[in-house]
Amino acid sequence: MSAMGDPLSAARGLRATIRAVRQETEQGRRLPPSVVQGLIDNGLCRMQVPASLGGLEVDPLVALQVYEELGAAEASVAWIAWNNALPALLSRHLPEAARAELFSDGRRLFANSTRPMGRAVVAEGGYRVSGRWSLVSGCELAEWIPVMSIIIEGSAPRMMAPGVPEMRMAYVPRGSYRIVDTWHVGGLRGTGSHDVVVEDVFVPAERTFSFFDPVRIDRPLFQMPWVSTVGAWCAGICLGIARTATDTLLELATSKSPVDPGPGLRDRPSVQAMVASSSASLEAARLLLIDALGDVWATCSRGAASTEMQRARLWGGTIHAVRTAKATVTSMYEAAGATALYNECLIERAHRDIHAVTQHIVLAQSWMEEAGRVRLGLKPNHPFF
Structure with missing residues (x-):
């Protein structure tokens, strides 16, 4: 665990801040700056980032209690913290250099979409990604968003088995996607879960992975x-x-x-x-x-x-x-x-x-x-x- 200390105590300590801006969270349909700052300062969106990259790499049982505590304060806050877990946890499939590029900066936030709503056309050294993904929670806060796409080789999907196209997640950076304001809802209103559009953006192969790729981190959390x-x-x-x-x-x-x-x-x-x-x-x-x-x-x-x-x-x-x-x-x-x-x-x-x-x-x-x-x-x- 990093020098940031005890994430569960940190989550409890944020309760008053979170509750004080409840209406701002609702009206803005995203987390207020004071809450985002609290999550970043305490590493609560980096509980699954490897300790070697400055993450907390916490025991899954501790993470469970942190999400419970944040959920008790405000579900939208818990949702954004939880939503940052997947890009970090699944970075276990990335090469070490790519993982370091993405996660060394402790102030970065992530969003993600595992919906296969995009096309990744095979190109030299990587893929050209296009698509529109819905329900991308925290996309306005994120510096990187891994999105799921079907691999296109030539003019057709590349198949893993009959009827099963190959799919990969590709990490795309802020500035390479467009956010469409679609999040007009009742529950989880503060998560800012808008649509994200990517148009013909090149992503190098080392910043992509399949769920079936080998796990490259030999530590318990990533197993x-x-x-x-x-x-x-x-x-x-x-x-x-x-x-x-x-x-x-x-x-x-x-x-x-x-x-x-x-x-x-x-x-x-x-x-x-x-x-x-x-x-x-x-x-x-x-x-x-x-x-x-x-x-x-x-x-x-x-x-x-x-x-x-x-x-x-x-x-x-x-x-x-x-x-x-x-x-x-x-x-x-x-x-x-x-x-x-x-x-x-x-x-x-x-x-x-x-x-x-x-x-x-x-x-x-x-x-x-x-x-x-x-x-x-x-x-x-x-x-x-």
Whole structure:
């Protein structure tokens, strides 16, 4: 870990700053400068950058708690920090010199898109990349954006197998892409997830990679199964959102005056039972997620590869945590009544954000189906399981 110190304490220390500019985050549809500065100064967008390049290279369990803490403060902030993890983690496939070129500067932020929305035409020494990618979170803040493209050789896609075109991620720098203002949404409004357009930009081959390329960093963090690990971190954001919704309901229960005759919010047996049940479910889901991620991490730390059953358990814990967090937020929203309709109520924001987060492909039902296949003694269908 770098001299920046403890990232979890740093995340907790940013809470007041993040909360103070909640409305600015909403209105600007991007993170305010004070929050961006806090993330950069504390290295919270470099938790997966190799320590040799000045990154934190933190234990995945620490990263999970950081995303949970940031999610409790503001989901859009957590999302941007989490979104910076993938370009760093997947730099394990890049040559050392290219990785150093991209990640040596500790103040750089990244965005990314794994949607195969571009074309990369084979050229001497690299590729000429063109395309339009949607949902590129943090693109206005980023210095580099890796984007996914289908490889075109001659006039046709280059195939890896019948019906399977070759695809590569290419890191393109600020100034070589155009941002189209498309992010007019409810949840995760502060992430600035606009469209990005690239038009015939040359990218040298060493700044591109395939998910099937060899891993070039022989250290435990970079041996982790990347999709399930990133999914677990995203579930951490959901747990943080649910924690804030719960805490807000508990505070509201002591202050909200009943409009109708009858007991106040805190004195209603139905609310009491709901709070107890939701809290127990959330705590249990969190413990399962931590245990499953820790099991995979312990295996990779020993220099071994995680098993399919370990990954199945991690996927199960991830999707279960997400569903539990979403159900918890819904319960708190309903219990809060009309108060939860107003923007100043943290439950209102939590309700919008949790529904936006859970739309991401890394939290899709299909991963639970794959986990079930493994539990039933079958092989997973997805190559990145």
